[in-house]
Amino acid sequence: MLQPINVSLESLNLVTLAPMLIAIAGGLIILVLDLINEKLDKTLYVMLTILMLVIDFGAVLGLNVNERGFFDVMLIDGISIISQLLIIVGSMIFIPLALTSKRFHEYSYPEFFALFLFMIGGFQFMVASDNLILIFVGLETASLSLYTLIALHNRSNSYEAAVKYFTMGALAAGFFAMGSAVLYGLTGSIELYKVAEVLATRLNETGLMIAIFGSSVLLLVAFAFKLSLFPFHTWAPDVYEGASAPLAGYMSVIPKVAAFVVSIRIFGMYIDLGVEWVRMIILALAVITMTLANIMALVQEDVKRMLAYSSISHAGFIMAALALDTTEGTTAIFLYYALFMFTNLGAFAMLWISRHKNRRFDARYDHPYEKFAGFIKIMPTGAVIMGLFMLSLAGVPPFSIFWGKIYVMQAAVNSGYIWLAIVMGLNSAVAAYYYLKLIVYMFLKDPVKDVDTIYYNLSKPLMAVIGLATVATITAIFYVQPLISYLYYMISASGY
Amino acid sequence: MDNILSVLVFFPAIAGLLGFVVNKESARAYGITVAAIEFLLSLWLWFSFDSANAGMQFVELIPLIPDFGVSYYLGVDGISLFIIIMATLMTLIGMMSMSITENIKNMIITLLFLEMTMVGVFVALDAIIFYLFWELSLVPMLYIIGAWGGPLRVYASVKFFLYTFAGSLIMLIGMLFLAYTYHSLTGVWSFAITDWYALVLPVNYQLWLFGAFFFGFAIKVPMFPFHTWLPYAHGQAPTIGSVILAAVLLKMGTYGFVRFSLPMFPDASVLMITPIAVISIIMIIYTAMVAYAQKDMKQVIAYSSVSHMGIIMLGIFAMNAEGIGGSVFQMLSHGIVSGALFMLVGVIYDRRHTKLMSEFGGLASVMPKYAVIFGIMLMAAVGLPLTIGFVGEFLVLLGFYEVSPIMTILAGTSIIIGAIYMLTVYKKSFFGPVTNEANKTLKDLDAKETWSLIPLVLIVVWLGVYPKPVLEPIDNSVKAMLTFMNEKAVTQEARDMIKVAKSSTNRGEVK
16 A cells, blocks of 8 residues: 655745746747747747746746755755856847848747747756756756757758757767666665765775766766767767857857756766766866867868857866866856856857858858958948957957956866966967957958848847847956856855 | 046047047047047156156056956056056057058057057056956057058968967966965965065976966067067068057067066076076077078068067066166167167158168168168167167166176177168168169158157157166166065075165166
């Protein structure tokens, strides 16, 4: 006979679930609206999405720090709140880009917006739990939605991208499941805090190290896929190229924030347990990733692919901060992404406004460098803004990413990894070359042919998004202080 | 006006932003007016500057990122004061003499932004703010070289940018480490240079940090093995680009040594005297010889510029008031003289569209005014007494004589070699019969060019004859710095080496 289980509603603390449920409910509302009247315009869906995100944002802000809920599987600590905020803000900047004046396939479907909200719900589950199963569920919800969003771009290479991403993602999911299974086998639990407790007591048992090693390697592989770290980064440029430009920019930030939060929880646990070589492997992966991606970015002929490799390199940069496992290192991760988000989304959005239905410059690429030749003469403001984004990505002060960069480097120096700071510095110098290449094309070369319509896809909402990104990039110096102190407070409150 | 430094930094930047609105035809007049106001403001700074006070003046301190120790911290002392005035002067004169007509509005706006970064570097007292202006100065220069330069302009500008950027990133790591050390010793985060001065570091720390900063500064100076970007940059840059580059941007490197390396790492600096002196002497003699071998007038001046930067480096590492004070003075004289020489080469390039000496000859009979001014500047570059070039060079050699007589003699050969190549340029281009038909009809300096050059000639003669008003404040600050370095030095050798001036007045003055 099964015993009836008595659970009081208070102990469930359902408010911890509210943000995700809002996102999911928003998606369902959009689907229902489409069911009732299928002639509704995309502007309605965009605005609805933004409104749902606003409510979601409010719900996250209202959460208390360090609470558990829903059978203790939900964990609302500092990093889960700040990462949810980052995810929502990033999504709010991204979604108005759908308001293009030109007709693009994906935005004519309300499903795009519903899937988008489901994806955000998935990410939120991922970051707001330390239960490996719930993380897995969140990961898969988000990823499956994302694959579809890519494919909806409706071009042959976006199908290729979606399928490639799906296969790689499935592989990564497999590795994640196996890694979690090993952890469960070792500890009899899938709650990370319990896993850590049990592992701490069993750490000295003979023969156990190999199993811990196995579990960490499997999990590392899974997250190296998600974070596009070497040698599992090969999908990223193709997928970015196949996806629409704003979505590529979005993919280079938001899913990675979510994956980083889970990585902090999992690998931070290993490092705290004193499994030192996890740190070594992460450091090695980070250094190789940033260096190799930089070298690859040097030889790209397409700006979007260059930005894809540059995003990989930035991810490597941030991964190094993860290996430090100090409060400063963890703050650096979020600070970097908060600053990187605006600039990178802005840069990809600039590609988006120059997106034309036909490839007018190169049969192979959408955005070859030649397209931007003499941009200053065609559209001075656009060229200056794009130049600012490039300088910011290169780490030229006082633009936003510089502050993230020195914070990461300072965190490395503080932990005694001066060589790491030097590697980061040298990598930034290499990276400057390919960002400079675009600036050289834009400012110093003459237009290739009469390209009056390079800003083909320009419209007011896009200009507003780019304007916001520009302001955030330039004025970083004024909001870095409150940002750092908030992030630092939240992270130290959750014990990282 | 206590916040005059902020005004000096941001006035050109705001003017640059507003410049987008100004009509293309009026852009030039706008630029000159703004630069003139900026120059007058910098003169005002000089008049309200207290020469007797050796410390930082007009200090402004606003915390920007207190959690991280970054603040908006400005100040000026005798060392930086005149470099600021020179920067504003050379910007003004460069704009006045500018012959560019294509995209003039973009050029004016770029120059104004460049002026902001130049002034910013010399007034910043917070390492991050210093770094910020330092890096930002690369961007306008990249655009000036890349957009208005010669056929290889893109290569030259990118090389210039990447070289300097790579060096300064190493310097940035040095700064971060220094901030970390400061934090672990005091428990406070601070990037303020004056706070860092108070740090007494062990010698091995000093050596590593000295190395990190050395990369950033040496590439900018440029010191001998890192100098290869400079001939390209000068060769391809438009006249205005070369003027600003030689006059002001190179000084950022030597200024960095005086502001950071010496007072922060006195023991390491003393240990590095010999290596740096050797590099400097190689730089002086080798680039002087290379200059002699050039066929292009502008390249001669570019290489001679590197050679003179060697003298400045030598003086900085003399570790006494004559040497360092002379170096700072030489920075000014080099800025004015090489700036003027680049402008003069620009004049002839505008007329003939060539800079090859073989194309010229007998110019003195066709363009007498031009020949006279060129001659004066050339003499100043060589270091003829009663010109501005003599004062600095003499003081530097005098100062370094106390360190090593032999090296001083070697460095002194620069005057001889300098005289040889400079006079060769003059002989080939200006004397003899007019051989080339195209040269016979050349116009002499027009009003615009004359009036841009005359002030420089006056300064060259004035400061050559009576340098005291400039030397005194420099000397005060340098002596204060040396006293402070001497107190701070850890090792006895360093203490012996760093000469604290005994008498407080009239030393280092040319009688």
